[in-house]
Amino acid sequence: MKQHDVILIGGGHNGLVTAGYLQRAGLNVLVVEKNPWVGGAATSRDTGTGVTFSNCSYVCSLFRPEIMRDLELPKHGLQIISYEGGAVFTRDGDYLASYRDHDSHRREFARFSARDAEAYESYARDVTRQCRFIQPLLMRTAPDPVSFKPRDIAELLWIARRFGNFSAEEMAATVRFWTMSIADFLEEYFETDVIKAYLALSGIIGTALGPMSPGTAYVLLHHYMGEVDGSVGAWGYARGGMGAVTQALAASFTAAGGTIRTDAGVAKVLTKGGRTRGVVLETGEEILAPRVVSNADVKRTFLKLVDPADLPDPFLHRVKHFKMRGSSGKLNIALDGLPDFPALPEGSRCAMGDMHFTDSVERMERGYDDWKAGRWSADPFVDMMIPTQLDPTMAPPGQHFMSCFVQYCPPKLEGRDWTDADRAAFAETVVSQIADYSPGFRDRIIGMEVRTPRELEAEVGLTEGNIFQGELTFDQLLFNRPVPGYAQYRSPIPGLYICGSSTHPGGGVMGAPGRNAAAEILRDLRMHPKEMRPAHDVL
């Protein structure tokens, strides 16, 4: 039998990134995946409707171009397409659109407020400035502030120097950005409710926090630091759905000689004498390897796959209290035609992008109130898009895939588990919201996949269905992610690593955690492969 140098638990995008780098560095890597397919939360599957869905994640911006290039993902079929536009429908029958063209964007804001139209410029500048500070941190291992190792000290000094180059004003802005609520932050720039609601969405997506909760301004930043071909902050569709990202990663990995075993769920990580020895599959089969990397989230990895006796108590305590709360659900809808949105004028390209119905920050916050009470939002926030308007590969001509990300949606309903009836009622809440703005919408539906945190946890393995494998609040970032002292992809057990979004720099289909983890593993092996080229400069 083939000897493996590394076993990778879970074929999500980060796991496949780590596997790809390690395999290319000359190691023998085996990816074991519990599902019959790889992809984790970046999959494209037809669940029987004849239309392919991006079942979980649905848009692409954060995925690092360095990784696409290093792992030759375009050669293995990955194509990212920019999209245009977007709109928030307002309850008075109007809408606020978003346009790529700078002056169109300004004029659209000016329909609501002349002041806000011109304030957007300084808002965009301030957000961009903060992104530029954080972006270079993404592809670097976060320094441990108490290790006193030369490398950590050098890294801390590097960050300190960057921070030190700030003016007093910028330093204040940075601290505020990392601690403020998105509502308070937007309040400083804008006066129009629908404009604030439109911009606030990036502050709450995937987060069990409301727009008025401190810390959500950073979540916005996290969604801004992506790019499509150098256009920072832009978002795009992966051609073929988000599964195209992981399919390309898997193809790149296997082309380099790596092995993937699907239908191979891991029951336990094997240890001996305090060292990692391999894994036991749910079937009882043992696979041995000196190194195991877990793409599962930090709770699943250390609370389910590892014997607690192998872990120090303080570590376990921190893992148990790592915030990873399910807050969102998803409806994937197959349509037999493009839905009509009468509020949009003829020729509008708004429907090509993301559409929302939440026209005030107050409504978002009320939606969050429901979540706190253990209910899904009666008036949910929906991030809705129809990628098949640009992507011809996902649906037969005339049919469409509509992706609806829904917030808020709790992992348990008033303390009890979800039932299928609950799930249907949740879906109805969303469909009726859309139907309010789109006459005849219900008649266009030919199939639907409804996912609450229950389904997300069961299929993808995300604890509570939290899409980021842990909240992106300042207390859980950098050297605190996921556990202080263990933020450098290693665990208390020698030979066991983690590489998922629970680690720095966090969630989103970014790939940076996977790449950073691969770099640390290779460092432990004293390998310096040329395949891992330096991160792009931020000029």
Add this chain to the structure above:
Amino acid sequence: MIAARPQPAQGHFRTPLMETPFHPRLAALAETNDWYGWAGMKSLHSVYDEELEYFAIRSTAALFDISPMAKYRVRGPGSEAMLNRLTLRDVRKLAPGRVHYTAWCDDEGHVLDDGTLFRLAPDDFRLCCQGRHLPWLLDTAEGFDCTVTDETDEVAGLALQGPCSFAVLAAAGFTGAETLKPFQLRDFPHEGGRVTISRTGFTGDLGYELFVAADAALTLWDRLWSAGQPLRLKAIGYNALNRARIEAGFIVAGADFTPADQAIRTDRVRMPDEIGLDWMVDLTKSAFTGRRAIAAARAKGTLKHILVGLDIADNTPAEGAIVYHRGKREAGVVSAAIWSPTLKRNIAIASLDRPYGSRLTDDLWVEIYALRELRYAKLMKPARIVPRPFLTLPRRSATPPGRF
């Protein structure tokens, strides 16, 4: 079910480049069809021939559409005090019926924009500038008894520049224009309304700027155009104007300096003293935004940059070139450069890192990369710091103005 509420204003997305009030006339004249977007408005790089348009500015008369400039109106008993808080120069010294060139800064003393301030009446001002600043102006106006409104779309603007520009005004029947001194403005009747004419411009030549309600734009154009034909009046695009403004030594926001509210890299901003606007800063007047920071930078000697005019050897324009000291040490960058047809000199505006340009002014070199048929000619040419404006024309300031 929520009923749709269509509104005409929603349709703006169909024309991302809007038309200025003069568009029908420009479109009829535009032979090159060299349109571009200036602040979201359709504007022309050139109308028929950039080179010939330049000579219209310097030899006859040229008409340039400045409608896309941002125009803010500040009115009310507190407007003088508000503008004195906002801008660098002392607005109390700006008499009604006068215009001055000024600039304004953020709290760190970094320039947000420069522009012209028109005092239309004791309590009525118009501020014309390149960038958009409504939130900043509204914030500044707080506590002052005045209103700030954006009148960019309501007011059309034309620059009439060149040695025959006065003659065109006179032929068009603007009687009394001969008494306008530089930086003076006055209202003239036009089609039952009025047009505000100021003796200002961006060319360093004799010239005027005319502001009129957008709905009277075309009749104003026609009035000037028919009167101007015997005087060889030509419509021009931005490229010709740009040549003239470099000769006049004027700077452009976003090109020769990065406005502080747009700078993504915080070390790229500029204080007035760093872009040649030190003469505007009036530390003797009441408090204004940025005053403390500017005074401190002067006292501590922490100014980092300086803007200079360069006279460069040879005849290749040095656009975008790197400036070196002794041909080795990088000293700055050229932000605008042309071969000046009127001066017969190779001139440039450059931003240098002090002490280059301030203490060390000799032995400067400019590295010019000139792409000629797939090969770069790499030139290292000596440059001399010279005063701006490069070009001073007596006809610009003569009152009464000449007819050509």
